[in-house]
Amino acid sequence: MAISAEALQTTSFTGVEFAKQMPNARLILSDEPQMESPEHYEQLALLTTSLSWIWRDRQGFFIGANLSIYYDRNELLRRKFCGPDFFLVKDVEQAKRNSWVIWEEGGRYPDLIIEILSNSTAKTDRIDKKALYQNIFRTPEYFWFHPYTLEFVGFSLTSNHVYQTIPEHKGMKWSNVLQMYLGIHANKLRFYAPDGSLIPTPAESAQIEHERAEREYQRAEVLAAKLQALGIDPTTI
Incomplete structure (x- = not known):
């Protein structure tokens, strides 16, 4: 049975004692608030569905979307996440999770984080979370994007464990973790191939395939009409 973060506060255990009593701390549910606007939902859905589609033939990765990361079992009861x-x-392991619990994942922290800024969270994302991801998580790459102002900033972790700004290349920023670019297209943060071309979303890929099939069908129809005009039955060829 999954355990809510609120339920943790009703126990008399310490955080470490409570964690030891649990057969699997992954049962702790995520405790994240809802996103602030449709634009935030759309951007998050775009990132998750696009990367899942791009890496559909790969195994061994996990994408978290608005999911709690529990990183200090000593502070578990204080809901430090x-x-x-x-x-x-x-x-x-590529499996579903209720939350990401660091000590249940072999000490693995995220390799890449993207925050979608809002007016109420921007200061925290730019200062507090940046410090957390740099100093505690040691996350190799951190990006933030504001869906209204289109502010887009990226950082990579140096060998001295300090974030340095990722430079722009034709309006895009390279991600070593993804081996792709990130950039803005039609006011949305999107993935770009190493050659700088925009990578289609699943819906765009389906539309491209539909249009290709339609062109092939039309060419076949034109050819069949020409053959019939010459007295040739196209079905016999």
Whole structure:
């Protein structure tokens, strides 16, 4: 049975004692608030569905979307956790999770985090969370994007464990973790191939395939009409 974060406060155990009593701390549910606007939902859905589609033939990664990360079992009862809007962990078991519990995942922290800024969270995302991801999580790459102002900033962790700004290349920022670019297209944060071309979403890919099939059908119809005009039955060819 999954356990809510509120239920943790009713026990007399310490955080460590409580964690030891649990057969699997992954049963702790995520405790993240709802996102603030339809634009935030759309952006988050776009990132998660797009990366899942791009990596559909890969195994061993986990994408978290508005999911709590529990990173300090000593402070478990005090609900010390953080919930990035979007995070990626590579080279892990590809399974569903109620939350990401660091000590249940072999100490694995996210390899990449993206925060979708809002007026109420921007200061926290720019200062407090940046410090957390740099100093505690040691997350190799951290990006933030504001869906209204289109502010887009990225950081990579240096060998000295300090974030440095990722430079722009033709309006995009390279991600070593993804081996892709991130950039803005039609006011949305999107994934770009190493050659700089926009990577289609699943819906866009389906539309491209539909249009290709339609062109092939029309060419076949034109060819069949020409053959019939010559007195040739196209079905015999």
